[in-house]
Amino acid sequence: MSNVGRRGAATPRELARVGDRLSFIYLERCVVHRNDNAITAEDAEGVTHIPSATIGTLLLGPGTRITHQAMSVLGDSGAGVVWVGEHGVRFYAGGRALTRSSGLVEAQATAWANLRTRLDVARAMYRLRFPGEDPAGRTRQELLSMEGRRVKECYHSEATRTGVPWRRREFHRDDFAAADPPNQAVTAAAQCMYGIAHAVVAAIGCSPGLGFVHSGHERSFVLDVADLYKTEVAIPAAFDAAAEGPEDVAARTRRALRERINKRRLLDRCVQDIKGLLRYEEAETEGSADRVSLQSDHGAEVEAGRNYDSEIIW
Structure with missing residues (x-):
């Protein structure tokens, strides 16, 4: 239970912070695939490699196709993926959080x-x-x-x-x-x-x-x-x-x-x-690992991954 959401590819410390990424990359009329931890864009002129962890948002314009493997690495990298229509007025997005913390x-x-x-x-x-x-x-x-x-x-x-x-x-x-x-x-x-x-x-x-x-x-x-x-x-x-x-x-x-x-x-x-x-200050160690706890009474949290049976936790 304590391993919910664990990803083997990279930790938050290994991924590029969102503020250090390219704002967005626009692609059209190409096939987007995966090569290790990069995505590739293949069109009539050849293949372009783009490290997935450096992308903030990938805009997919008309004529693009993207593979399951490419979406997987983009999701693990926390990149947004947006499908845009003929003139950019249709929108769909996805992505996963870089942080493990809620x-x-x-x-x-x-x-x-x-x-x-x-x-x-x-x-x-x-x-x-x-x-x-x-x-x-x-x-x-x-x-x-x-x-x-x-x-x-x-x-x-x-x-x-x-x-x-x-x-x-x-x-x-x-x-x-x-x-x-x-x-x-x-x-x-x-x-x-x-x-x-x-x-x-x-x-x-x-x-x-x-x-x-x-x-x-x-x-x-x-x-x-x-x-x-x-x-x-x-x-x-x-x-x-x-x-x-x-x-x-x-x-x-x-x-x-x-x-x-x-x-x-x-x-x-x-x-x-x-x-x-939101007046939020992140703790020094927050987000460094997958951490799941269970909520108990009176605002207390207890360690996940075990059965407390009839124990009472205060």
Whole structure:
């Protein structure tokens, strides 16, 4: 029982920290397979080897096929795997936590389960997003109004900076091409940020579904985390890509976004921001091994892997 979840491939100390990884890698029209602890991408031009432990998120575009062995090594490495549609508007992700500990998800659940602390975390998120405004004492409706105003201001300021014409935000769920180029770029940037945020959330062992701003969706917390960097990183990268012209705007957006993310070491910052928002400090030895205990009465925990029969543990 104490060996639940044990993985023979690598320990958390041996794996690259999520903050040290490539933000994301995009592949299309190729076959993804495994070679030892690397994945390979084979297309008409040959085979490319990519160490799995260096990947934050793998984006699989149109025409890609991936083997069971490749998914296995990516899962063991804690990498996020995201299937994206023809224009990046379809999303599916998976991954396993790099940590063995449940400490961070327990801190998340504790903060989420109390309405007062849930609102406190939501306010702290807005404080990170909009440093010029103090959300202390703001209601949920006031926070939403503040966000709407600031995001609109960001769209217009980026349009002015880049010279890109902008009317309003439009998202056509089933028809990516129905939107104009800047809206396509914003959508492509958002999907990339969701994939990156999901990979970080999964890698550090948080629950994707327990959101503090968003609610009711399996990726509510992922959306919360991605939004932390919307006005600072995602929207500017989208407008920079749109300013270069309407052709292939989604691919240019991904390249512009990846450059910004790597330059700013956003993955490392994302990890630290989540821990700060949840007021979590990791113990020195936490996550170094598979450790499973049993819950007893009065908050006590006892060692797993044995039958306590009629013993009473205090």
